[in-house]
Amino acid sequence: MARPLRIEYKGAFYHVTARGNERRRIYYSKTDYEKFKAYLAGAQEKYGYLLHCYVLMPNHYHLVDRFIKNFTAFCHCEDRERRSNLVGISTC
Numbered sequence: 849m850a851r852p853l854r855i856e857y858k859g860a861f862y863h864v865t866a867r868g869n870e871r872r873r874i875y876y877s878k879t880d881y882e883k884f885k886a887y888l889a890g891a892q893e894k895y896g897y898l899l900h901c902y903v904l905m906p907n908h909y910h911l912v913d914r915f916i917k918n919f920t921a922f923c924h925c926e927d928r929e930r931r932s933n934l935v936g937i938s939t940c
Contacts, residue, residue: 859914861900867908875906884909895922 868874875881881904888899888911897915915922 856915861912861914864911864913865908871907873906874908875904891922897922 884904892899897913900912900914903910
């Protein structure tokens, strides 16, 4: 069964979270954390959101964002990044 469509509101706050499969680590070094923070900074301009706060833990993260543009496009891109170990150069 498909997930219901996401309702989006311009300027709304969203809690975004992701966890590694089987609660495995998604960050292995300080460099991994830095790469993810750099990805978030670049995504802010591309997807038009304001990052209000974040928590990066070894096996998951939490973001509180306010989206001005397209929240769904960000989620699709972020999901691809997460599936490719969450680090590296963004292809979105």
